[in-house]
Amino acid sequence: DAKTTQPPSMDCAEGRAANLPCNHSTISGNEYVYWYRQIHSQGPQYIIHGLKNNETNEMASLIITEDRKSSTLILPHATLRDTAVYYCIVTIKAAGNKLTFGGGTRVLVKP
């Protein structure tokens, strides 16, 4: 699986959009970008995934650059409950989803 690089931490104001970057410059053509988050004392929670097109669901939007070497997870209106560690993971489709979690970005939403 391709390696990902994320900032270790970031703060966000409640009600504002949170933009979480992820670099994956060695991504290959059949690798998906997945985002998970882990709220304190809970298991990781799936947020969204994509291959090359931008994706949106009820939780977030995923913007993938045209060259696919980086992506941004957007939480449109951050709430205090969005405080968590956010993991960006790149994995090939046929890997059986054995995901490798890196250090992630610790996001603190402040009132």
Next chain:
Amino acid sequence: GAGVSQSPSNKVTEKGKDVELRCDPISGHTALYWYRQSLGQGLEFLIYFQGNSAPDKSGLPSDRFSAERTGGSVSTLTIQRTQQEDSAVYLCASSLVGQNNSPLHFGNGTRLTVT
């Protein structure tokens, strides 16, 4: 519907004792995974079951660790002769087979403390 269920939620054991951790996956999910997370660290893959295939045990840290999945549903992770470095949160996840980009659904883990 019900999510992934793990029990117990907390376990305190003495060094040298054996422990069993249980995972009930989401109904219909035939892929099951065990991870562990030490305090302040990321997730470490342990073992993966998919259908009737041989499990991928490549992440098990030592032969004191084993896991089984009976009837293609419930899984048990067993740690023999526990050591203090085994203290961690043990997380179980499940996903659909046949959909390789199906996301993993995690339980809330078992927090193991070895004294």
